[in-house]
Amino acid sequence: MRDLFDVLQQIIPYPFWARYIAPYQSWFEAQPPFIRFALIVIVIATVAILCMYALLSITRLRYQWKQHRENKFRQKAEALIIEHVMLHPDIDISPPEQVALPDAVFREELGLRRRWQKQVLIDVMMYYHKNFAGKTAQVIRRLYIQLRLDKLSYRKLRSWRWNKKIEGLHELSEMQLQVPEVTMLELTTSRNRVLRMEAQAAYIRLSKNEPFKFFDHLHGRLLPWEQLFLFEVITHTPGLNIPSFSRWLHYAENTDLKLFCLKLIVHFNQFNAIPAVMKLLEHPNAQVRAAAIDALGQLEAVDAEDQLVQLYVDQPVECQVAILRALGHIRSGRYLHFLKEEFLRSQDYAVRKEAARAIIDHGDENLIESLLQHAPEERRRTLEHCLDPLIKS
Amino acid sequence: MLLNFTISHLWHLLQSLYEGFIFYYAAAIMSLYVILAIFSALAIRQFKRRNSFVDYKSILNSPHAPGISVIAPAYNEGATIIDNVHSLLTLNYAKFEVIIVNDGSTDDTLEKLIREFELVPVKFDYQERIVTRPVKRVFRSTNPAFSKLIVVDKENGKSKADASNAGINVASYPLFLCTDVDCIIEKNTLLHMVKPFLEEEIRVIAVGATIRIANSCEVDQGVLLRVIPPKKLLPRFQELEYIRSFLLGRMAWSQMNGLIIVSGGLGLFDKEIVIKAGGYDHTSFAEDMEMITRMRRYMEENKLPYRVRYIPNSQCWTEGPSTLKVFSKQRTRWARGLIQCLTVHRRVIGNPKYGIMGLLTYPYMVLFEWLAPFLEITGLIFYVVSGLTGSINWTHTLILLLYVYSFSVAITTIAVLWDQLTFKYYDSIWQVIGLCAMAIVEPILYHPLNVFFSIRGNYFYFTGKKLAWGNMSRQGFARRQMAQAQPSEAST
Numbered sequence: 003m004r005d006l007f008d009v010l011q012q013i014i015p016y017p018f019w020a021r022y023i024a025p026y027q028s029w030f031e032a033q034p035p036f037i038r039f040a041l042i043v044i045v046i047a048t049v050a051i052l053c054m055y056a057l058l059s060i061t062r063l064r065y066q067w068k069q070h071r072e073n074k075f076r077q078k079a080e081a082l083i084i085e086h087v088m089l090h091p092d093i094d095i096s097p098p099e100q101v102a103l104p105d106a107v108f109r110e111e112l113g114l115r116r117r118w119q120k121q122v123l124i125d126v127m128m129y130y131h132k133n134f135a136g137k138t139a140q141v142i143r144r145l146y147i148q149l150r151l152d153k154l155s156y157r158k159l160r161s162w163r164w165n166k167k168i169e170g171l172h173e174l175s176e177m178q179l180q181v182p183e184v185t186m187l188e189l190t191t192s193r194n195r196v197l198r199m200e201a202q203a204a205y206i207r208l209s210k211n212e213p214f215k216f217f218d219h220l221h222g223r224l225l226p227w228e229q230l231f232l233f234e235v236i237t238h239t240p241g242l243n244i245p246s247f248s249r250w251l252h253y254a255e256n257t258d259l260k261l262f263c264l265k266l267i268v269h270f271n272q273f274n275a276i277p278a279v280m281k282l283l284e285h286p287n288a289q290v291r292a293a294a295i296d297a298l299g300q301l302e303a304v305d306a307e308d309q310l311v312q313l314y315v316d317q318p319v320e321c322q323v324a325i326l327r328a329l330g331h332i333r334s335g336r337y338l339h340f341l342k343e344e345f346l347r348s349q350d351y352a353v354r355k356e357a358a359r360a361i362i363d364h365g366d367e368n369l370i371e372s373l374l375q376h377a378p379e380e381r382r383r384t385l386e387h388c389l390d391p392l393i394k395s
Numbered sequence: 396m397l398l399n400f401t402i403s404h405l406w407h408l409l410q411s412l413y414e415g416f417i418f419y420y421a422a423a424i425m426s427l428y429v430i431l432a433i434f435s436a437l438a439i440r441q442f443k444r445r446n447s448f449v450d451y452k453s454i455l456n457s458p459h460a461p462g463i464s465v466i467a468p469a470y471n472e473g474a475t476i477i478d479n480v481h482s483l484l485t486l487n488y489a490k491f492e493v494i495i496v497n498d499g500s501t502d503d504t505l506e507k508l509i510r511e512f513e514l515v516p517v518k519f520d521y522q523e524r525i526v527t528r529p530v531k532r533v534f535r536s537t538n539p540a541f542s543k544l545i546v547v548d549k550e551n552g553k554s555k556a557d558a559s560n561a562g563i564n565v566a567s568y569p570l571f572l573c574t575d576v577d578c579i580i581e582k583n584t585l586l587h588m589v590k591p592f593l594e595e596e597i598r599v600i601a602v603g604a605t606i607r608i609a610n611s612c613e614v615d616q617g618v619l620l621r622v623i624p625p626k627k628l629l630p631r632f633q634e635l636e637y638i639r640s641f642l643l644g645r646m647a648w649s650q651m652n653g654l655i656i657v658s659g660g661l662g663l664f665d666k667e668i669v670i671k672a673g674g675y676d677h678t679s680f681a682e683d684m685e686m687i688t689r690m691r692r693y694m695e696e697n698k699l700p701y702r703v704r705y706i707p708n709s710q711c712w713t714e715g716p717s718t719l720k721v722f723s724k725q726r727t728r729w730a731r732g733l734i735q736c737l738t739v740h741r742r743v744i745g746n747p748k749y750g751i752m753g754l755l756t757y758p759y760m761v762l763f764e765w766l767a768p769f770l771e772i773t774g775l776i777f778y779v780v781s782g783l784t785g786s787i788n789w790t791h792t793l794i795l796l797l798y799v800y801s802f803s804v805a806i807t808t809i810a811v812l813w814d815q816l817t818f819k820y821y822d823s824i825w826q827v828i829g830l831c832a833m834a835i836v837e838p839i840l841y842h843p844l845n846v847f848f849s850i851r852g853n854y855f856y857f858t859g860k861k862l863a864w865g866n867m868s869r870q871g872f873a874r875r876q877m878a879q880a881q882p883s884e885a886s887t
Contacts, residue, residue: 036418037791040798043425047801054808055831058815062824168448195594196445227593230460234453265459351522387520392535 006042072122075112079126082108087130087141098140105148114149124151128176143177152179159185164197175204183209190216199228203235206242213242217250217259224258229265237269248275251282260290264297276303283313291317292324299328311337323356330360338364345373346381354381358388410786413777420770421799424763428806434647439707439817451586454593455489461592462490462568463585463663467576468558469495470551473502475617477511479576482617484543488585492543494565495576498558499528499551508546513538525560525674528552533565555659556675556682563666563674572663575713579609579619580661584710588663591704600665600690603649603657603705605641607820608634609712619712622820624830629722632841633715635833639810642707649705653756655691657703659683661711668693668701679739681732688740688752695749709820723848730852733765768849800838807834 007027011019030038086108087093092101113119124146131142146152158170159181167189174181186208189201206213224232236242247263247270254260260282267275279301282294298306310325317325326344329337338361345357361369362385373385387393454460465483469476476495483493497505508514519533527549534546549561559573570592574580581587584604592599610630613621625631648654657664659682672689679685687703694701716722737744737760744761746753781787811831814820821827854860 034791036415037794039422040794044794044797044801047805050805051801051808054805054812055828058812058827058831059824061816062819062827065819066824165444165447172448196448200448223596225594225596226459226461227590230457230593231450231453233457233459355520383518383520386518390517390519390535392515392517392537393519 072118075119075122076126079112079123082111083126083130083142083145087145088134088138090141093137093141098137098144101137101141101144103141103145103148105145108145108149117154120151120154123149124154124173127151128173131176143179146177147179152177155179164192164194168197168200171200171204175207178208181208183215187216187219191219191221195225195228199231202228202232206232206235207239214245217254220254220256220259222256224256224262229258229262232262233265233269236266244270246272246275248272248278251275251278257287257290260285261293264293268297268300271301273301273303276301276305279303280306280309283309288318288321292321295321295324295328299324299331302332304332304334307332307334307337311340314340319350319352322350323352326353326356326360330356330363333364335364335366338366338369342369342373345385346377351384354384355388358385361385362388406784407786410777410781413773417770417774418795424767425802427759427763428643428802431643431647432806432809434650435643436813438646438650439642439813442707443817446590449590451487451583454586454589455487457489460489461570461589462492463488463589464562464566464568464571464666465491465493465574465585466559466562466566466571467493467495467574467578468498468555468562469500469504469576470498470555470558471500471502471504472576473500473504473507475577476504476507478617480508480512480544480617483574483576483580484541485582485618486580486585487582488589490568491585492545492567494545494547494562496547496549496558496562496565498549498555505546505548509534512536512541512544512546514544514546519565522564524564524670527557527561527564530561530564552677554677554682556677556679559682560674560677563669566666569666570663571666571669572661573659574661574711575659577714578606578660579612579614579617579712581619581708581710581712584661585663587706587708587710591702591706592663592665595702595704597700597702598665599702599704600668600694601657601687601703602663603645603654603703604661604710605637605707606658606660606711606713607637607709608715610714610717612712621822622712624821624826625715625717627717628840629719630715630717631830631833632837635807635811635830635837636841637715638814638830639807641705642813643806643810645705646707648756649703651751651755652702653751654703654705655687655752655756655760656684657687657705660713664690679732679735680728681736684732685736685739688736688743691752692740692743692749695752707817709818719844722844723851726845726848727852727855730768730849731856732852733760734853734856737761737765765853768846768853771846772850803838803842804834807831807837 007023007030010023014023030041033041086104090101108114108123112123114123127142127146131139131146134142152174155170155173155177158166159174161167161170171181171186171189181204183205186201186205189197190205192198192201202216205216209215236244247266250259250263251267254263264279264282266272267279276298279294279297280303282290283306285291285294295310298310307329310328314322314325326341329341341357341360341364345354345361348354348357358381361373370385370389374382377385465486467479467483472479480493480495495508497508513536514534515537516532517535521530521533528551530547530549532548534548536542536544545565547561547565549558552558552561555575562573563571570589572585572588588602588604591602607622608625608630609619610625610627611623612619613623625634645654645656662683668690669686672686672693674686675682676685676689691701691703716725737757740757743749743753744757749757778787778792808831811827811834815827821830
């Protein structure tokens with residue numbers, strides 16, 4: 003304990019020490035160990051409480067002050083963009099590269115010496131770039147470069163902090179600025195999942211030649227969240243060169259990539275991928291098989307019907323349900339009897355319900371009527387459930 | 396003489412043994428709280444950084460987002476049901492349905508729903524995958540604007556669990572969100588809560604989120620307009636308790652994958668695992684904790700890797716009891732539920748087969764959640780006896796009380812600090828400081844109540860005294876323009 007007091011004596015200024023602490027030293031040392039421990043905890047907790055109160059107040063006030071300062075700056079920046087870009091007299095008559103931009107006015111009015119000022123302006127410009135198409139967006143992009151804000155974005159991209167890298171990628175991809183493909187490709191395999199996902203999205207948006215090249219180098223999982231994000235990017239990036247996704251069904255060993263490509267094949271109606279999708283019906287992973295069956299159904303691949311029905315018996319319920327759903331989509335009518343048999347035979351509710359739906363999808367009124375009249379009560383209820391237009395599921 | 400000496404000697408021996416035990420017990424509890432605070436800070440920081448770039452639009456617009464069934468049981472909610480259902484129907488998500496389970500209401504809940512949402516009975520093929528009280532009818536709306544709504548009318552099962560189970564049986568999507576119909580849910584709740592299911596490499600079986608007290612918040616037609624800390628003392632203490640428990644406790648347990656409580660007020664679950672685990676237990680008084688335990692047991696026993704996740708965003712605002720009578724009912728029920736759950740799942744305690752739940756969470760629940768109120772009561776008796784026999788050292792007593800008190804205030808302040816540094820739900824700094832100030836009086840005014848009701852719950856459990864689910868009188872929220880809200884009845 004003497005050591006503790008020695009340490010405190012060195013930290014605390016002498017007058018304070020001599021007046022408030024030294025008189026209690028001998029009393030403290032005379033206490034039993036657990037009381038001394040309790041006293042130390044009391045002091046630490048009290049100091050911590052006071053510090054937390056101070057921290058709470060300071061951070062809150064600082065936050066409010068920053069908000070106020072940035073809002074003021076943002077309003078000013080927006081007013082300038084509206085006045086000098088959106089309402090520019092030449093914007094409708096001249097090509098974007100010939101519109102004279104008063105970057106000096108921006109520098110003079112906004113200062114742009116501090117980093118936060120540049121950042122707020124970048125955010126404002128990104129917002130307008132995103133929400134305006136055509137010439138306005140191109141002029142904003144020119145202004146962004148002329149004000150040398152791209153330098154800040156490139157600097158972020160070189161930062162060692164992953165969140166800064168993402169900010170840089172966001173800004174550069176929004177402003178459609180070139181980023182070396184090697185740099186992006188390296189980031190698409192980053193161990194940091196968020197950075198990897200953002201880099202993949204940026205690569206798709208910015209790569210001129212092969213926006214899906216990173217698919218070839220994909221290691222590890224492509225999680226459902228990443229798939230949703232990339233799907234959104236791929237399906238909403240204008241002018242994207244869409245390849246035939248069947249090539250990754252052949253070559254990629256990554257199961258997640260196969261599943262993702264199946265979704266893209268369906269979305270882009272790539273009918274020429276049907277043979278490749280059919281090969282996946284023999285895949286050892288039931289999830290892949292089920293996704294392939296679903297894809298075949300949605301592509302209405304009539305040629306796949308025979309194989310689907312042949313496979314049916316040996317499949318797990320997940321795949322059987324997918325096969326019935328696919329037959330309902332294809333609706334050739336050749337396997338209506340099979341569907342009826344399954345509807346009447348299966349003990350599994352999911353299978354029964356999917357068979358009923360597939361029968362309804364075929365639109366054979368006579369068969370439906372006959373089943374409604376002659377099927378056992380339990381089956382009839384399932385059919386009525388599927389027939390009710392108010393019930394979607 | 397010898398006898399006197401022996402008794403006195405024995406008393407002193409007992410006294411020092413007890414003192415030593417309590418001291419180390421308190422030190423252990425404090426150390427655990429510090430560890431939880433550290434874990435929680437790390438988890439919140441990680442969550443904030445990972446989610447600062449998230450564009451939820453990709454889920455909102457995606458045809459591949461998993462569907463979610465929102466299940467909200469309703470019992471005699473006639474006064475507020477329409478606003479509440481409208482509010483649930485306006486949640487932001489691509490693929491969801493709202494299932495209102497009318498649990499045999501004796502008021503006009505069902506009639507109001509039928510009238511407002513243009514409902515008609517449908518030929519729904521009800522599959523009883525979890526056994527419930529009989530379902531009488533299932534309704535859907537003829538108005539396409541309410542096509543996401545399903546109303547299930549069933550016989551009263553005398554518990555929220557039974558109604559929730561009926562909702563699970565009707566649910567058509569792979570995930571379901573369980574909530575109370577009178578809870579105010581933030582618009583983007585489904586987007587935020589579904590994310591952990593999609594971004595983890597290991598299967599996530601349940602996700603919880605922070606619930607806050609809405610008693611003084613401004614609410615209009617089931618939509619939260621302004622967050623204000625509760626003005627009344629009792630709900631204010633509960634707000635503080637919720638922040639501490641959700642942000643500090645559950646966030647840290649989630650980080651360690653040891654979370655066993657996903658609140659009944661707001662939880663998103665994997666339907667397949669819930670059904671395999673048997674759904675909610677309608678005989679349990681802590682059905683939320685009980686079900687998560689069973690889900691976890693199912694996964695552990697089948698050697699399936701899994702996670703139970705928690706997100707720190709406040710997604711749900713609920714009305715906390717504002718009178719002592721209602722509060723006592725709620726807390727007595729919670730305490731009874733805890734001992735009930737610990738007894739039912741006693742095989743889990745300390746059992747390495749159940750992983751972190753067996754080795755850490757359940758022992759923690761026994762030692763520091765269930766046992767603590769008993770030790771506090773024995774401590775009080777000990778002080779009284781020591782005072783009467785003159786064997787008390789008042790200086791030491793005061794120091795030890797201050798030791799526990801200062802630590803308790805510090806931990807609560809840390810929780811408020813985490814909340815404020817990350818989310819800033821309150822408009823003004825004074826609201827935050829006002830809440831922090833409650834931490835100073837909480838150990839004196841509020842904590843003894845909790846201890847008392849915990850003992851009461853245990854007494855009810857061990858004596859087999861019946862405890863009805865009953866109704867919780869609600870005051871209603873502050874409306875915009877501060878109009879007087881209609882008092883309503885709701886099942887607790």
